[in-house]
Amino acid sequence: MGWTMRLVTRALFLGLTMMITRGWDKRDVCVYQQLPAEDNVFCTGLHISYEELKNLTCIYVPECNNYREKITKWPHPNVTFPEAMENSTYLLVMVDPDAPSRVNPLARYWRHWLVADIQGSDLKMGNIQGRVLSAYQPPTPPPKTGYHRYQFSVYLQGKNKITLLQYEMQSLGAWQLEGFLSRYKLNQSEARTQFMTQNHMDSPGPQVPGANRTTHEICKQT
Template sequence: MKMCAVALVLSLLAAAVWLGLTMTTPESSGGGTNPGGGGNPGGGEGDKECVPTLLPKADLGLCGNLEVFYMELGNISCKIIPKCNLYRQKITAWPQPIVKFPTAMDGAQYLLVMVDPDAPSRRDPRMKYWRHWVVSNIKAADIKAGNIRGNVITDYQPPTPPPTTGLHRYQFFVYLQGDRVISIPTKENRNRGAWKLQKFLQDHKLQNHETSTQFMTEHDGELTPPDY
């Protein structure tokens, strides 16, 4: 009788295990979508997620605690803009990003600079640093909140890398301005290319940047690149 009871219990356990396996779904076994990844709303490349990827190790040196947010993409600090969902086309038309420096010093005043050191290409950077954006007199409270307002010295220009020039780095630097008056001569400000960034910093006695970051993107689709 005892042997029969043991056999019955073992049979019930085996049935329970079999039932549990048949009820396991792809999501519960890790085969579903990543709850934090955002999926692939554009349908792009199969089941791959359409999200920016991290920069190569060689380009992580500028990665500080500066955050750069573009619509649809979120924070793209130290990342490569993906080709899917037409992001590389869209970024050429989007307005200026939200730039946040969370650890800005209360009461301080900052200068923001955005440049492309790879103009017209990384192999031939004869027009470095292409000046994309310069804003001075930014209050700490504003840059902490991502509200870049102050004295706009050079209007924001979106990334527009030319065709067949590969990935371009778009670099952001934040300097502690103090009570300095920052300006760029009108004639120099008309031409964005071949900007002498180091001379500009020396002329205004600006020390090393407080923080920095960069992202990369390249030409994809129809757009009008700047006249290099």
């Protein structure tokens, strides 16, 4: 190859490299990070997945692909409890204990979803069918309030006829979850999990203080 041809080849290579670099968006790189140890212990056997996020068990919602905005609009997730007893009946609870913020949770617990009379055979498959006491409300953390935990728990309902009292139906916020569970003698969850996210306008970048980075992937989670 002649001297002139080598120069042309090098120029073409540099030009292609610049085009690729300029067209690359750092938000295309998905970083899936586990929750810190003190939050990770909450997760015991329950699995959560949305249409584009196949596993949100004890992780931060990734910043890439506008996931933190999309999750505020998606329908309810699949909730799967593989160890559910097929002939038993379960109650599903989803709450935000960090409303309006984790440092000032005056509206704890914010009720995001409450479903009774779920058959164990459906719960094993992630098919949540039952009597909806509170319709699903997507995670919508307010701006400038930091990360919120979204917690899911399932309880063995037994023969309980679960209902909300009139005053409980008047508001989703400041729900007295412990009192509700105590009323039906639901002292111990069968399984639970959580994920964290913050308002998408607050996301500074892929680094999450205090998190344990586990994988780097290109816009795909397994």
